[in-house]
Amino acid sequence: MTTTAEIVKNNKDYTIASWSVQNAWNPIVMDRAEGVYFWDAEGKRYIDWSSQLVNVNVGHSHPHVIEAIRNQIGKMGYAQPSIATEARGQLGELLAEITPGKITKAFFTNGGTDAIETAIKIARMFTGKQKILTRYRSYHGATFGAASAGGDPRRHGHGPGVPDIVRLPDPYAYRSPVYNGRTQEEGDLIMADMVEEIVQMEDPKSCAAILIEGYSGTSGIIQPTEVYWNRLHQICQKYDMLLIVDEVMSGFGRTGEWFGVDNYPNVQPDIIATAKGITSGYVPLGATIVSEEIANYFNDHMFSMGLTYSAHPLAMAAGVANIEVYRSENLIENSRDMGKVLRRGLNDLAEKHQVIGDIRGTGLHQVIELVKNRETREALSGFQQPFTEPLQIVYKTLRDEGMSTFVRWNMIFNCPPLTITEAQLKEGLDIIDHALTKIDGYYEG
Ligand SMILES: Cc1ncc(COP(=O)(O)O)c(C=O)c1O
Structure with missing residues (x-):
């Protein structure tokens, strides 16, 4: 041994x-x-x-998830992404049910990083604009695009990242001087107003999207109030920008809601990027899930993205089984x-x-x-x-x-x-x- x-x-x-x-x-x-x-x-x-x-x-070794993966591999180990499978359609439908409002259609990736890469590509394809605005204290993944999008120091150490990422200061009520002598809501409003100023300075005609974690994660769970979120949503609408919400960590019940952004009921994301709890890690999987409007755009425009393991049957089966467990338990x-x-x-x-x-x-x-x-x-x-x-x-x-x-x-x-x-x-x-x-x-x- x-x-x-x-x-x-x-x-x-x-x-x-x-x-x-x-x-x-x-x-x-x-x-x-x-x-x-x-x-x-x-x-x-x-x-x-x-x-x-x-x-x-x-939790670990959940029998329902294990059984679903076993059943799936007993039927097929792999299907390439242009083939339809029962589990893929089921998982897409379940995701449309649990995601907020108008979010309806999923592209499946291997994890969170490439779900973010896909979200950025989609935002650029759909809006025809380039710049993506993200927070300093954020993490969005490890490949060049996603690593550049994340603002915390994990983006350093491998030379220049991708261009046209614009960094936003953080609504860090415990440490930012903006909050001195103010309530969190008052500080949050100032921080959100600064976002609008940054959009104006960057030129709204070049700003494709704001990308933000639905509920801040490993950078320190630094989360603004509804005031900030509502304002961000308004800014996106005013300047024809998309709101991309990173739910890789905060999705699937982590914050006591299906998605972190559900803590802000007036906010409607255009794209959700998620992973992690979608399968609880039993099989690698991520998803970029878009609004009906964005989905319709790709009905007659090329969707320029693909991955060999997109919609892998084992991941699809694990995803369906996880959502069943979240619901039944x-x-x-x-x-x-x-x-x-x-x-x-x-x-x-x-x-x-x-x-x-x-x-x-x-x-x-x-x-x-x-x-x-x-x-x-x-x-x-x-x-x-x-x-x-x-x-x-x-x-x-x-x-x-x-x-x-x-x-x-x-x-x-x-x-x-x-x-x-x-x-x-x-x-x-x-x-x-x-x-x-x-x-x-x-x-x-
Ligand atoms: C908020 C957030 N986005 C993206 C990622 C990247 O996901 P993955 O490691 O699955 O590629 C992570 C990973 O921790 C994350 O926490």
Whole structure:
């Protein structure tokens, strides 16, 4: 039998880890997984507090999804994208049912990045304009177009990206000086007015779309209020721009709604790009889903995009089965309800640990920001810097005590599978409590 050390060695010797200096890669070996837990090769159990990459929304090893994939592969392993399949039509129809308003027709991709690439292409083809406006603190994927669209530092390190991406400042109420002495709504309105000014300076005749996460994700769950969203929507309408909403992470119940943008009922996207929870990661899949108007445009114009694995039958079957699970197990509602429990638990932790400076998010999509001082809000570890000592301690304690989650800069992400129970939430919050107890002494307020 291969030992844990040999498995790690093989992984490290022959494969490359994402977003890592390779010598620093110190992976857990996952052996099996079920529900909100997974086990390493030596039998140690971890609570999956980030649903892997915020995608295993229905939990691990869900029998209905496994069965659907099994049934599908028993009939065919692959069908090229110009062939129709039953599961493809079913998934398209289900997506039209659950997406907001006029969004009706899907192009299937391999994941979130190429769903974003497709959305940008569609916006350029449909409007005949080029510029795409995106936020600094955003992530939209890893290939050149999507990486250029994302504003956070993951776009750096490989030379110039694609042209005609215009960057927008962030509605970051906790840190942006615009919010000093103002309510979040007042600050949000100023930030949204700045978007209009930027459109005017860039020339509205060249601006194709605003691209924004339906609910901000790994850049720090930095989310404006409805005031901002409504204004953005108006700006798009006023200047004939499309509103592309990135629902790769915030889709499929993550925020207690089907899609993050559903938290803003007056906002109607023109294009939704999604992935992750569409199959909960069981098979890679993304989708770019467009309004009826855009879909109709391509009835007599060439749709210049294609992928060998577009609408892969296994992904289609996994997508249908996932939506069935979300519905039959009321997981969107559970995310909303458990999100409230999670928030109460995080609030309790903030009463106990002064290092918690801010808590943001909704549903099972929440983050805490750790600070040295609540007055100055100085971060306990720097943005895009290696972890300082207290963050190293947090990271190590969580892992030692059996929690797997994202810890980035000075933030701990709380995004477990949507199937999580109150007792399991308590278990996770207790682990975070232990980790924070170890770093209380680093508070300088
Ligand atoms: C908001 C958002 N958009 C796009 C992507 C890229 O998706 P993928 O990694 O599936 O290509 C991600 C991935 O984390 C994401 O969080």
